[in-house]
Amino acid sequence: MLVTTLTKDTPTWFAGISAARVVSGTPFEATSICHDSRKVKPGAVFVAVHGLALDGNTFIADAIQRGARYVIVQEDHERSWSKYVSEGVSFVAVEDTRVALAEAAAGFHGRPAHALGMIGVTGTDGKTTTTHLIAHILNANGLRAGYLSSVEFGVGGAVEMNATHMTTVEANEIQRYLAQIRDASGKHAVVEASSIGLDMHRVDQCEFDVGVFTNLSSDHLDYHGGMSEYRDAKAILFRMLNETGDKGFGKAAVLNADDPTAAYFKALTTAPVITYALDAKADITAREVKQDGFGTWFIVRMFGQDMPVRVGLLGGYNAANCIAAVAASVAQGAEFAAAVQSLESFPGVPGRMELIEEGQPFRVVVDIASTEQAMRNLLSMLKPITPGRLIVLFGAAGERDAARRRTIARAVADIADHAVITTEDPRGEVPDDILDEIEGAFKKQNFRKYDRELDRRHAIDLAFKRADKGDTVLLAGKGTEQSIVIGNTHWPWDERRIAREVLQDLRR
Secondary structure (H helix, E strand, O other): OEOOOOOOOOOHHHHOOOOOEEEEOOOOOOOOEEOOHHHOOOOOEEEOOEOOOOEHHHHHHHHHHOOOOEEEEEHHHHHHHHHHOOOOOEEEEEOOHHHHHHHHHHHHOOOHHHHOEEEEEEOOOOHHHHHHHHHHHHHHOOOOEEEEOOOEEEEOOEEEEOOOOOOOOOHHHHHHHHHHHHHOOOOEEEEEOOHHHHHOOOOOOOOOOEEEEOOOOOOOHHHHOOHHHHHHHHHHHHHHHHHOOOOOOOOEEEEEOOOOHHHHHHOOOOOOEEEEEOOOOOOEEEEEEEEOOOOEEEEEEEOOEEEEEEEOOOOHHHHHHHHHHHHHHHHOOOOHHHHHHHHHHOOOOOOOOEEOOOOOOOEEEEEOOOOHHHHHHHHHHHHHHOOOOEEEEEOOOOOOOOHHHHHHHHHHHHHOOEEEEOOOOOEOOOHHHHHHHHHHHHHHOOOOOEEEOOOHHHHHHHHHHHOOOOOEEEEEOOOOOOEEEEOOEEEEOOHHHHHHHHHHHHHO
């Protein structure tokens, strides 16, 4: 049957689905919403979604064996799931299981986004830092906020590492965390929204009140196919602002006026627009940006008011992230001067320009930098404060945009003094082949000062042994990620811990 009416007995997860056909059984209340059969417990709803590499239909039998009572499947893949249909399990067919995953999860958790001031942050670079900055400003000003980023999840004062290697986790996980933020008396939630996450409906049902755009440069073209498709995936966030009703929270599209794509996004939304910029004319600006030790000093101007501030982050692009965060926070009720002042107490983001100190005579920095622009920004900041040589350890991920290998190598060759190339997350690719491409890019740049070492721990040891007093060693690409992916196996890895161990070994 096609469900068109709901009754008081309709289970919450099922009521959340916009349209569905009950193939077998009768939907009742469930214990959880899962897309991973390994996490299924008795009474769960299993949603057979199609991932980038795996088909959820192949795990239906495993989900049922583990106790799933309800299975959501996609109409146009009936040939893949019809053999599993039985009277003991309720099968529900929908047009798109990814859309249904978000709908079912939101319904199951009582539409948590409806009770929260929701802020989404998208862009090529700066998403994570801006997400953390917004949450920090809101919390510092008494506006209780949780956050979901590529680094960690902040919920009710507790922090959980994001070990998924996903910038934006799946929709059922997002809705679960939003419910926890709501239930912990949170009033706001900040969600890092990647282009892939937006395109794959992971942030559906988030009812965003504020959308923030940082910048746009070439990335993820292996997935999107081209820059226009990549841009349009990010545009989903600003179209979503038009669909959110009045929840009692301020609405805004916070756009980087220094990036020409901002005009495109502005035309798509009916939300009030707040522009920010370092160079262009904008509603909020950062002027006289100056490096101040391992931090940055600048003047924030908004509403005709100037506020000087020093933040413990390096670089002009981080000044831009700061003013974007101030704009988003003001839109949610923070007072301008207090919002700016709270930047001074920002502790930074784990694995983003994080200093590792073990008494060594050279500086060690850990960062996630994995795009050309991010690498250029980072090296350009570190170069002027490095009296000696700038040494960079990096690699490139397998089964991701192959152009990154060449463009990141180009950035390193242009700015660094020495490089150590090594394994990052090769996944199903041959690690040596990835390093061959990086080497090829080095040779085109006539850059010869590099070492090659596949074992990442040995590579870190090599980079440290290359360093002298006054040098800076940048460990790029992993940040706080908790594993290295080789094939389909996630091998435990913590770059910051390994760096400390290697430094301690060198001192012995």
